[in-house]
Every structure is written in structure tokens, then in C-alpha cells.
Amino acid sequence: MKANVLKALNEQWNAEYYSAYLYMAMSAYAEQAGFKGAANWLFEQAREEAAHAEHIYEHILERGGTPAFSDIKSPPVKYKNLKDVFAKVAEHEKRVTGMIDAIANLAQDERDHATYNFIMWFVDEQIEEVADAEDLLGKVTLIGDNPGALLSLDATLAQRKFKNPFHKD
Ligand code: MG
Numbered sequence: 001m002k003a004n005v006l007k008a009l010n011e012q013w014n015a016e017y018y019s020a021y022l023y024m025a026m027s028a029y030a031e032q033a034g035f036k037g038a039a040n041w042l043f044e045q046a047r048e049e050a051a052h053a054e055h056i057y058e059h060i061l062e063r064g065g066t067p068a069f070s071d072i073k074s075p076p077v078k079y080k081n082l083k084d085v086f087a088k089v090a091e092h093e094k095r096v097t098g099m100i101d102a103i104a105n106l107a108q109d110e111r112d113h114a115t116y117n118f119i120m121w122f123v124d125e126q127i128e129e130v131a132d133a134e135d136l137l138g139k140v141t142l143i144g145d146n147p148g149a150l151l152s153l154d155a156t157l158a159q160r161k162f163k164n165p166f167h168k169d
Contacts, residue, residue: 001063002110008103009060009115010068015099016053020046022075022092029079035150037158038082044162045089051164052122058166059118082150083140090133097126 001009027042060067079085100122107116136157143149 001060001065001115002112005103005106005110005112005115006060006065008106009056009065010070012099012103013053013056013060013067014070014072015096016049016056017072018075019092019096020049020053021072022046023049023089025075025077026079026085026089029077030082030085033082035082035154035157037154037156038085041157041160042085042089044160047162047164051162051166052125055166059115063114083137086133086137086140090130090137093126093129093133097130100126 023042023046027039027046030036030042031039057067076088079088100119103119104116104123107113107119139153140150143153
């Protein structure tokens with residue numbers, strides 16, 4: 001693997017752990033604000049991000065690259081309300097889409113077909129991530145201050161359970 005591709009992949013698996021950290025922080029906020037369902041959704045989202053990190057890490061090793069262990073930035077821990085949380089989830093996922101697209105561009109420029117093919121899974125995944133986040137943001141915006149509707153949404157979010165697509169168990 002070329003050094004610039006390796007560097008980008010190393011930055012990305014760190015960024016995926018940052019995403020996990022960010023969603024854990026949001027989950028803690030939701031838990032303490034009394035939204036156990038949203039806390040669950042965000043916690044499962046964090047687990048998904050950690051799985052993304054592991055998947056990139058494994059790709060680096062498979063390609064004979066050396067994984068870099070950089071510091072994981074601490075995430076913001078204060079949020080105004082659930083709408084603020086989901087607005088920031090949507091914003092964050094759009095930023096991640098930009099990072100994934102940049103890796104796809106780089107892999108193309110470097111004629112690194114293996115990395116290009118690998119990162120395409122993430123390109124597809126980001127479509128879903130952004131759509132889900134915007135859907136939830138739309139719902140909490142619509143709900144506004146209606147406690148009944150908010151609790152009903154919270155009950156729906158309690159159902160989410162992450163299944164690691166990279167593991168066969
Ligand atoms: Mg991710």
C-alpha cells in the first residue's frame with residue numbers, strides 16, 4: 001500500500017473510534033436526560049462505529065500496512081436536548097461521508113483498486129447513516145415539545161440492536 005493511502009486509512013480508523021466516542025457521549029447525555037431508548041440507539045451506533053474502526057484496522061494489516069495508534073479526541077459531552085443531539089449526529093455523518101469520499105478519490109488517484117473496492121462498502125454505508133440521522137432529526141423536529149410523541153419515539157429507539165456485519169457469529 002502507498003504511504004498516503006495507508007495514512008488516510010490510519011486516520012480513518014481513528015476517526016471511526018472518535019465517532020464511537022462521540023455517540024457514547026451522546027448516549028450518556030440521553031440516559032441522564034431520561035431518554036433510555038435514545039441512549040440505547042446511540043450506544044448501538046457507537047458499537048457500529050467501533051466495528052467500522054476494526055474493519056479498517058483489519059484491512060490495513062491484511063494489506064501489509066502498519067496500523068497507527070493515535071490519540072482519540074474527546075467528544076463534546078453537553079447537549080441542549082434530543083433535537084440538538086440528532087442535529088449533531090446528522091452533521092457528523094455528513095462530515096464522515098466527506099472523509100470516506102476523500103479516501104475513495106485518493107484510492108482512485110493511486111490506482112489502489114483493493115482500497116477503492118474496500119472503501120466502497122463505506123460509501124454505501126454512509127448513504128444509510130446520513131439518511132437515518134436526517135430521518136431522526138426530522139422526527140424530533142416535528143415532535144417539538146410534545147412529551148407523548150417524544151416518549152413514543154424513545155420507545156422505538158429502544159428497539160435498535162447492532163449486529164456486526166463483519167463477524168459471522
Ligand atoms: Mg462509521
